[in-house]
Amino acid sequence: MELYSLNFVLFLAALAVTYFGVGRILGRGQWVVLLAGSLCFYCLMGGLPTLWLVIATAAVTWAAGLALARLDAECRDRRKAAPDRAAKKExxxxxxxxxxxxxxxALACCLGALGYLKYWNVILWQAGAAPSPSSLGLVLPLGISFYTFQAVGYLLDCYNGRVEAERSLPRYLLFVSYFPQLIQGPINRWADLAPQLLGRNRADWDRARRALLLFLFGAMKKYAVANVLSGRIDAIFSSVDAGMPGSVVVLGILLYSAQQYADFSGGIDMVLAASELLGVRMAPNFKRPYFAVSLADFWRRWHVSLGAWMRDYxxxxxALTRPMKALGRWSGERLGRHLGRTxxxxxxxxxxxxxxxxxxGAEVHYVAWGLYNGLVIAAADLFSPAFARMRTTLGADSHPRLWRVWATLRTFLVVNLGWYFDRIYDFGNSLTCLRATFLNFAPQLMKPTLAELFGPKAAGPLGVSYIAIIGCVAIFAVSLVEERGHDVRELVLSRGLLVRTCAYVALLFLIASSYAFSIGGAGGFMYANF
Incomplete structure (x- = not known):
């Protein structure tokens, strides 16, 4: 059962009717319906054999949280009864x-299981002990990275005293297994999500309309852009060699930047809408990342919940460990205050x-991609005084709009250079494509590639390019309006019936039309296997 299937729509409708119906009778106890629905959803999506791992992860972190709470209580009691300060300190x-x-x-159990299931296949394959990563038979459970990180975040919050440990395992299991977040996030926090899950929610027509519009917009991203582009990007990078022209590589990377954003943010829009329908608002996971003015700003906008998780945990x-503090003091004394701080x-x-x-992933190209982003952001911090002087010299402050456009385009270029290591599934091929981009661009070869991938022969008489272009333009227009601080859904839904109907029909038309132009079927979400 996929998010974009009729089965999911029927499942969500049945769950919503049951949830709100039971809520009128049981009140706050309606969370039981969400728990049952979430467990059923995971069985339908990931299979019954992998459900035990979700329950085990929840049980381990729940028990550890309770153990920490009891140790804290016992420590306070014993310190009160201690005769002197030395005894209290001991x-x-x-x-x-x-x-x-x-x-x-608890961390060893949860992260150990994640590491074993996620990386053991690849490690043995790269060591030559297996012919392929899939030959060992280990199956990665659906969404394991997301629910593991969420459970670990709860445990660390308990350890640091940010939240109180939940005493009910079923209530906590709902937090870990809540079905909209299971496939590809977002990674939620207990303090934000639990009160909504465990409280009483009532049906609301205006909320349902907003949720429907967001769901259709997310489905449009997935169908009309991501699915349409997916097979064509695969065709570009299926056979990378030294003679591949750089212009074709750049075309593939630019298409991938659109496909990945449409796929990931489209899926997030759909799960946010499903959750909003039930009265549970999850935090947005994307904030118009391609409008970012620096790579650090990009990562504050892209996969927001993962970035926040990494920042806090x-x-x-x-950065606050003793060695890092010592490094800061040493560099501050010898190299200056700026380096001591950065x-x-x-x-x-x-x-x-x-x-x-x-x-x-454990492959070398993913490691290189991570290091590329980290080193670029680190270099930007280290040389920020020089960049500030350069900006002043160029008079950027007197032309803020022009500077923002330049900074956005520059950031888009930097991000797309990173996609070479993310999308091209071999480190050597990534370097080959980078070399071709700068040394063998051959722009005259891009036109035949475009005709082959997007022309009438590839996509029928209408041409697939219209569907993908219209979808991308719609995404850009909505992002631009939201970047200026407006709520697009509110703007649409506050208009008359004709405007609202046109919005729904346009989205449905793009979704339906894209079926004819998707190479290799719809396909699942890119981040579902994380």
Whole structure:
């Protein structure tokens, strides 16, 4: 059952009717319906054999959270009864060690299972112990990275005293297994999501209309852009060799930048809409990333929940370690205040993006992609005073709009250079394509490639280019309006019946028309296997 299938629409409708119907009778107890629906959804999507891992991950982190709460309570009681300050200090140190043991044991279980299932196949394959990653028979459970990170985030919040441990395992299991977030995020926080899941929600017609419009817009992204472009991008990069012209590589990368954004953000729009229909608002995971003015700004807009997770649970804890503080003091004394302040952050950024790269996959090209992003952001921080002087010299402050356009185009170029390591599934081929881009561009060869991939012979008499172009223009227009601070859904729904009907019909037309031009079928979401 896929998000864009009729089965999902019927499932969501039946769940909503049951959820709100039971809510009128049980009140706050309606969360039980969400739990049952979420577990059924995972069985239908990922299969019953992998459901145990979701439950096990929830059980381990729930039990560890309770253990931390009990250790905290016992520590407070014993310190109150301690005769002097030295005894209190010794009790605090002993319980701190116990808390670390509980935390590390739970993290080892959750992250160990994630690492084994996600990377063991690839490690053995690259070591020559298996003919292919799939030959070992290990199947990656649906959405394992997302629900594992969410559960680990809850546990770390309990450890740091940000949230109180939940005493009910079924309630906590709903937080981990809530079905809209399972496929590809977003990675939610307990403090934000739990009150909505466990509270009482009522049916609301205006909310349903907003959800429907968002769902159709997300489906349009997936169908009319991502699916239409997917097979054509595969055709470009299916046989990379030294003679491949750089113009064709650039075409493939530009198409991939549109496909990946449409696929990922389209899926997120659909799950946000499904959740909004039920009265549960999850945080947006994309904030118009291609309008970013720097690579750091791009990553604050792209996969927002993963970036926030890495910031809170990796970046700050690492940057505030004793070695990093010592590095900051040493560099500040010898190299100046700026480097003393930025060097620890630069090291933390490189570590974060190395982890993000490995999170995408254990292959070398993903590691290179992560390091590329981390090193570019670190370099931008290190040389920020020089860049600020350059901006002043060029008079950017007197032409802010022109400078913003330039910064946006520059960032788009930097991001797309990174996609070479993300989309081209071999590090050597990534370097080959980069070399061709700069040394063998051959622009005259782009036109025949465009005709082959998008012309009438490839896509029928109407030509697939119209569908993809209209979809991209619609995405750009909506993003531009939202970037200026407007709520597009509110603008559409506040208009008359004719405008609303035209919006719905246009989206449905693009979705339906794209079926004829999708090479190789619809295909699942790119991030569903993470």
């Amino acid at each position: 009790i605090k140190a002993r319980f701190a060690r116990l808390r670390r043991v509980v935390l590390l044991a 990796v970046f700050y804890p690492f 060097l620890p952050a630069c090291c933390a950024n490189v570590l974060v993006f190395l982890i993000v790269g490995v999170w995408h």
